[in-house]
Ligand SMILES: Nc1ncnc2c1ncn2[C@@H]1O[C@H](COP(=O)(O)OP(=O)(O)O)[C@@H](O)[C@H]1O
C-alpha cells in the first residue's frame with residue numbers, strides 16, 4: 001500500500017497524468033498532453049527518471065498520447081491505476097474496481113458524455129493493455145452529486161423518462177468539488193458549513209455544498225447544462241433545437257456540434273475559447289471578447305445566486321479551475337454581480353499573482369471568499385487507495 005497510484009485524467013482535448021505518492025512529502029511525477037487532435041498537440045511533464053520533458057505529439061489522438069505518456073513512465077510500477085470517468089449514470093455512486101462488466105457499463109454511458117467518456121475509455125484501454133495485472137479503478141465525476149435530492153435532480157418531464165431512461169440531472173466535476181469542499185473544511189472556521197464552489201476551467205460548473213455533501217450543481221444530464229464554457233453554450237432555451245431544425249433544417253448532430261464545440265466563449269467572441277486570449281483582446285477593445293467575458297461572469301453570478309437557494313446558510317464562495325484560480329478580473333466581476341450577498345472582496349488579495357497557493361481574498365467581513373487550486377488527481381488517488389484498502393480489509 002506504500003506504492004504510488006497512477007492517475008489518468010482524460011479530458012475532452014487533454015490528458016493529465018500523475019503518479020501520486022502515498023505520503024504528501026514524497027515527490028509527485030505529473031504531466032499533461034494538450035491540444036490533442038491538432039497539429040499543436042504536445043506532451044510535457046516529468047518522466048520516470050524525474051526529468052522534465054516537453055515534446056510535440058504531431059496531431060496525436062487520445063490513444064496515441066496515452067502511448068507516449070506510458071513510454072515516459074517506463075519502469076514505473078504503481079499500486080493501481082485510478083481513472084477519471086466523467087459519467088457514471090445512476091449506477092455508480094462511488095469509486096469502483098473495473099472489470100469487464102463495469103467496462104461495458106461505462107461504454108454504455110458514452111452517449112451522455114460524448115466529449116468525455118470515449119476519451120476516458122481510451123485512457124482506460126491503454127493502461128489495461130500495459131498494466132493488465134494491476135487493479136484499475138474508476139472514479140466518477142457524477143458520484144459526488146448522488147446526494148442531490150429529487151427536487152434538485154429531477155427535470156419537469158414525464159416520470160417515465162426518468163424511470164425508464166435515467167433522464168435526470170447528474171452533475172459533473174465531482175472530484176474537483178469534493179476536493180475543494182474538503183479543503184474549505186480544513187481551512188475555514190466554518191467547519192462543515194454552506195459553500196458555493198465555482199469550478200471555472202474549459203468545462204465550468206457551480207456546486208452548492210452543505211456539510212460536505214453536494215446539494216445542487218449547475219450541470220445536468222450531460223456536461224452541457226449551466227454555465228458558459230470554453231466551447232459549450234451552457235443553458236439555452238430548450239426550444240432552440242426544434243427552432244433550428246424547423247427554420248434552418250439542422251440535424252441533431254449539427255446542433256450537438258454547435259452547442260458542444262462552437263459555442264461558449266469561442267462562439268460569443270468569434271475569437272477563442274481561451275480566457276487568457278480573450279482578456280488580451282478585451283484590453284484592446286475587441287467587442288466580441290468583451291461581450292464573451294461579460295456574459296461569462298454574469299452567468300456564473302446568476303448560477304451562484306440560484307444555487308444559494310439550496311443552502312440553509314452561506315459561509316462563503318470558492319473559485320477554482322484555470323479561470324477561477326488565475327483570472328482575478330473575472331472573480332471581481334462575478335462578485336460585483338452579487339451585491340445582495342454582502343461579499344467584500346479584498347482588491348489587494350484578489351489581485352495578488354497566484355502561485356498555486358490556497359488563499360482568502362475577502363476583507364474578513366461577510367461570507368468568506370477563497371481561491372483553492374483544485375487537485376482532481378489527488379482526490380482520485382485517495383479514492384482509489386481507499387477502495388483497495390477496504391477490499392484488502394474485507395478479504396481478510
Ligand atoms: N492566468 C490566467 N488568466 C486567465 N485565464 C487563465 C489563466 N491561466 C489559465 N486560464 C484559463 O483557464 C482555462 C483552462 O482551465 P483548466 O482548468 O486548466 O482547463 P481544463 O478544464 O482543461 O483542465 C482557459 O480558459 C485558460 O485561458
Ligand SMILES: CC(=O)OP(=O)(O)O
Pocket residue numbers: 011012086116141172173201202203204223
Ligand atoms: C465534465 C467536464 O466538463 O469536464 P472538463 O472540464 O474536463 O471538460
Ligand SMILES: [Mg+2]
Pocket residue numbers: 011201202203
Ligand atoms: Mg477540467
